[in-house]
Amino acid sequence: MDDNALGEFLRHRRERLRPEDVGLPGGGRRRTPGLRREEVASLAALSPDYYGRLEQGRVRTPSAAALASLARAIRLTGDEQDYLFRLAGLRPPEPRSPLAHVDPAMLYLLDALEHTPAQVTDDLLTVVAQNRAAENLLGVWAGLPGYESNVTWRWFTDPASRDSNDPAEHERIGRAYAADLRAGVAQRSTSDRFAQELVADLLGRSAEFGQLWAQQQVVALTSTPKLIRHPLVGELDLQCDVVLSPATGHRLIIFRPRPGSNAHEQIAFLDVLGNQKFA
Numbered sequence: 001m002d003d004n005a006l007g008e009f010l011r012h013r014r015e016r017l018r019p020e021d022v023g024l025p026g027g028g029r030r031r032t033p034g035l036r037r038e039e040v041a042s043l044a045a046l047s048p049d050y051y052g053r054l055e056q057g058r059v060r061t062p063s064a065a066a067l068a069s070l071a072r073a074i075r076l077t078g079d080e081q082d083y084l085f086r087l088a089g090l091r092p093p094e095p096r097s098p099l100a101h102v103d104p105a106m107l108y109l110l111d112a113l114e115h116t117p118a119q120v121t122d123d124l125l126t127v128v129a130q131n132r133a134a135e136n137l138l139g140v141w142a143g144l145p146g147y148e149s150n151v152t153w154r155w156f157t158d159p160a161s162r163d164s165n166d167p168a169e170h171e172r173i174g175r176a177y178a179a180d181l182r183a184g185v186a187q188r189s190t191s192d193r194f195a196q197e198l199v200a201d202l203l204g205r206s207a208e209f210g211q212l213w214a215q216q217q218v219v220a221l222t223s224t225p226k227l228i229r230h231p232l233v234g235e236l237d238l239q240c241d242v243v244l245s246p247a248t249g250h251r252l253i254i255f256r257p258r259p260g261s262n263a264h265e266q267i268a269f270l271d272v273l274g275n276q277k278f279a
Contacts, residue, residue, distance in 0.1 A: 004057030008088040011055050013074045014040050023111030043073035045143045062088050064237040067144050068099035098126045106252050117255040123184040125151040136270040152177040156206035164229050178212035179219040237261035
C-alpha cells in the first residue's frame with residue numbers, strides 16, 4: 001500500500017461529496033469537484049492546516065478522535081470508517097465507543113434540520129455530532145477530550161453547564177440524567193470499560209450524583225418541554241424530542257420551538273449571528 005494511502009482515501013471521499021450532501025449551502029461553480037479542504041476541516045472541527053497535512057501524508061499518527069470526526073464529516077459508512085482507522089494503523093472503534101460509527105440516517109436528519117438545533121448522542125448521552133444551529137444555541141460539545149462531550153458528566157462536574165437552564169429545573173434535570181445514564185449502562189456489558197469508568201468518575205466527583213445514583217431510578221430520556229436561557233436572545237421555549245436509532249443506539253435530540261413561542265425567531269437570529277462569525 002502506498003505511503004499516503006490515508007490521504008488519498010480522504011481526498012477521494014472529499015471529492016465525491018457535494019456541499020448539500022453534508023448540510024452546506026449548494027449552488028455556485030467550483031473549480032474542483034467535491035468539498036473544499038477547509039469545508040471538511042470545519043465540519044470535523046479540525047484546523048484547515050491539520051486536515052491539509054493529513055491529506056498530504058504529513059501527519060503520521062492522527063488521533064482516533066480526529067479520524068472519527070472526519071468519518072462523520074465526510075459521511076463514511078461503517079466499513080469505510082474501519083478502513084480509515086486501519087490505514088492510520090489504529091484499531092477501529094468498538095460499536096459502543098464514543099468514536100463509533102453514527103447511523104447515516106441520523107446524520108442525514110441532522111443535515112436536514114439545518115435551522116432547528118439538533119445533535120446526535122450515544123446511549124450514554126455523549127454528544128457525537130451537532131448541526132450549526134445546535135452549536136449556536138448550546139455551544140460546541142462534540143469531539144471534546146475525556147468525558148467533556150458527555151452531557152451527564154458535564155452536568156454534575158461543571159457548574160457552568162447548568163447556566164442555560166432555569167435553576168428551578170436543576171433538580172428535575174439532574175434526576176433525569178442520572179436515571180437515563182443507569183438505563184444506558186444497563187444496555188451495555190458489565191465489562192464495558194467506558195461506561196463503568198464514566199460512572200466511577202462521576203461518583204468520585206459529585207456527591208449529588210452519588211445520591212441520585214443510589215436511588216436506582218432507571219428511565220431513558222423522552223420528549224419534554226425545555227426552557228433554554230441564552231445570553232444573546234434570552235429564554236427560548238422549546239420542545240426537546242428524542243429519536244432513537246435501533247441499529248446503533250444513537251439518539252437524535254431535536255430542540256424545536258414550541259407552538260406560540262418566539263423561539264423560531266430567536267433561533268433564526270442566532271443563525272444570523274453564527275453566519276457572521278463564520279464568514
